[in-house]
Amino acid sequence: MVESSDEELCRRIAARDADAFEVMVDRHQARAYRLASSILGNEADARDVSQDAFIRLYESAGRFDGRSRFSTWFYRILVNLCIDHQRRNRWWRRLAPLASAGGDDPDERALDPPSDEAGPESKAMLTQSISRLRPALEKLSPQQRAAVLLQTQEGFTSREIGEVLKCSENTARVHVHRGIAQLRKLLRNE
Amino acid sequence: MAAIHPETELVPYLRGELSADDRARVGAHLEGCAQCRESAEASSAILSDLARAVDEVREPDWAEYRAELKRKMRAGQAPSAVIRGRWRWRRADVRLPVFGWPSMAISVAAVAVLAIALVMHRGAGGLQTPGVDQLELQQELSSTDVGLLANYHVVEHLDLLENYDVIEHLDELGLGDRQNHETPS
Numbered sequence: 001m002v003e004s005s006d007e008e009l010c011r012r013i014a015a016r017d018a019d020a021f022e023v024m025v026d027r028h029q030a031r032a033y034r035l036a037s038s039i040l041g042n043e044a045d046a047r048d049v050s051q052d053a054f055i056r057l058y059e060s061a062g063r064f065d066g067r068s069r070f071s072t073w074f075y076r077i078l079v080n081l082c083i084d085h086q087r088r089n090r091w092w093r094r095l096a097p098l099a100s101a102g103g104d105d106p107d108e109r110a111l112d113p114p115s116d117e118a119g120p121e122s123k124a125m126l127t128q129s130i131s132r133l134r135p136a137l138e139k140l141s142p143q144q145r146a147a148v149l150l151q152t153q154e155g156f157t158s159r160e161i162g163e164v165l166k167c168s169e170n171t172a173r174v175h176v177h178r179g180i181a182q183l184r185k186l187l188r189n190e
Numbered sequence: 191m192a193a194i195h196p197e198t199e200l201v202p203y204l205r206g207e208l209s210a211d212d213r214a215r216v217g218a219h220l221e222g223c224a225q226c227r228e229s230a231e232a233s234s235a236i237l238s239d240l241a242r243a244v245d246e247v248r249e250p251d252w253a254e255y256r257a258e259l260k261r262k263m264r265a266g267q268a269p270s271a272v273i274r275g276r277w278r279w280r281r282a283d284v285r286l287p288v289f290g291w292p293s294m295a296i297s298v299a300a301v302a303v304l305a306i307a308l309v310m311h312r313g314a315g316g317l318q319t320p321g322v323d324q325l326e327l328q329q330e331l332s333s334t335d336v337g338l339l340a341n342y343h344v345v346e347h348l349d350l351l352e353n354y355d356v357i358e359h360l361d362e363l364g365l366g367d368r369q370n371h372e373t374p375s
Contacts, residue, residue: 025256033255034247047250051259058263133236133243152240157207173198180201180233187236 006070014062025054028071031154032078038149039082041138049085053078068163075150076164083142136186143167144179151176195223200230201237 004012004023012020032053037046056077064073137145143165150156150164162172196216202208203216220227 022256025259026252029252029255030249033249034244037247038244043248043250047255047258051255051262054259055263133239148240151201151205152237153244157205158202170198173202176201177198180236181197183236184232 006074007064007066010057010061010064010070013058014064021054021058024057028074029054032074035075035149035153036078036082038137038153039079039142039145040085041134045085049081050078052081056081069160071154072156072160072163075154075156076166079146079150079164083146086142132187133183136183139186140179140182144175144182147172147175148179148183195219195226197226197229200226201233204230204234204237 004020006024006027009020009024009027013024029050032050033046036050036053037043040046040049053074057074060077064070137148140148146165147161150161151158156164158172158176159169161176162169165172165175167175196203196219199208199212199216203213203220206213208216220230
């Protein structure tokens with residue numbers, strides 16, 4: 001039996017086909033949860049927000065016009081929910097003593113261009129585990145973090161990242177570049 | 191001339207996103223630019239670490255995850271109600287207090303009552319407004335006072351005069367009488 005495409009499932013969901021929704025959730029739950037977990041850095045929030053994304057998918061499936069890939073459309077919903085979630089909780093994180101150590105908005109800070117790097121960095125030195133990457137990731141802006149994670153974890157191109165974040169391809173490239181430059185800077189200063 | 195580093199194109203270059211022309215241009219730049227080569231290598235290492243990090247995310251019990259999702263969707267008559275209710279609650283959780291129409295109406299009524307009470311208090315014991323009769327009497331007394339003040343130099347010497355009859359008939363007095371009166375012994 002041929003598997004239905006995401007786009008076909010989405011059309012059936014728009015017609016309130018519960019089975020199609022089950023298949024869609026089963027197909028995307030792991031990726032959605034992992035991406036939300038990577039962006040939010042919290043399992044409970046990732047669970048909650050990714051479930052919200054599926055509920056939103058069920059509600060607005062009729063609005064998917066098929067001009068972009070379903071995955072791009074769905075991850076736009078998910079990433080927007082993640083960014084909204086972080087914005088709502090930002091004021092609280094700023095009050096937390098640990099959060100204040102890293103500064104506020106990385107987008108507002110000047111980033112060192114590659115030419116300012118001091119000394120050679122070998123691949124071995126830069127091999128990080130998630131335990132080291134996590135605190136650094138949390139210091140990126142939501143857009144930078146989403147852009148970097150969509151590229152590395154979901155294999156999205158710059159154009160697709162731009163579609164998810166509703167920005168141009170060049171802006172998506174800037175988000176990725178600044179995100180990675182910021183990660184390098186933070187990891188170097190550890 | 192300063193070199194233009196293709197910073198934002200390094201990751202797309204590594205991921206094979208660039209067109210053939212752009213790929214050739216960035217590749218040529220990397221051959222001659224140690225800084226960009228180093229930057230590309232460092233970026234490549236971080237990208238692969240991040241990709242590997244996906245495997246370290248602990249996954250939930252998917253059956254439980256889907257059951258919870260169904261519960262959330264059943265919580266309202268329609269999924270939209272679930273979503274709107276949830277978001278409304280969440281926004282309210284961090285929103286500052288907002289005064290709605292009922293609260294505003296109560297506040298306006300309270301201010302009005304206070305203003306009326308203040309006016310009535312002043313009318314009862316504070317600044318008393320004189321009545322019409324009292325006002326006329328005050329005006330009459332004032333005009334009398336003004337007349338006395340106009341002849342103040344006469345009033346000042348009233349005690350030196352014997353009586354008003356003498357003053358009134360002063361021209362009828364004889365010289366001797368007048369001298370006696372003026373130079374009392």
